[in-house]
Amino acid sequence: MIAQTIQLALTPVFVLVAIGNILNVLSSRLGRVVDRARQLQGLHVSTQGREHDVVVQEIRLVDQRITIITRAIRVLVLSALTIGVTVTILFLEGLGGFDWHLAAALVFLGAVVLLLYALVLFLKETQIAAEALRIPRDMLELDRDL
Secondary structure, X not given: OHXXXXXXXXXXXXXXXXXXXXXXXXXXXXXXXXXXXHHHHHHHOOOOHHHHHHHHHHHHHHHHHHHHHHHHHHHHHHHHHHHHHHHHHHHHHHHHOOOOHHHHHHHHHHHHHHHHHHHHHHHHHHHHHHHHHOOOHHHHOOOOOO
């Protein structure tokens, strides 16, 4: 009975490992974004005119990214906690002889939904990052033949 319970608990644990890896990626991205925000804050006070507007625009994008990454991290942690609850239910079911299959399935489904939401947030953040990295059209001088 315990061996079967451990086998059942392996799938949620593998999802937990994946969540941990995604959390690692997000925390690295958050660190880089925070570093960039600090740089931009220094430029904010020393720029004027068009250059200042560009700095403010990038600060706004960086602020959006920080918000989205933080939200994604929060949702991933909730997903991981839900995975932990799933594993707990499976072990209590195996040890106590209770029939909690439906509860375990619903809790696991909740964890997967949270994971999917976090991945959508991650996608949104990467799109904002790509937008911030786009080279302005006027700098490309596309009207000139080189």
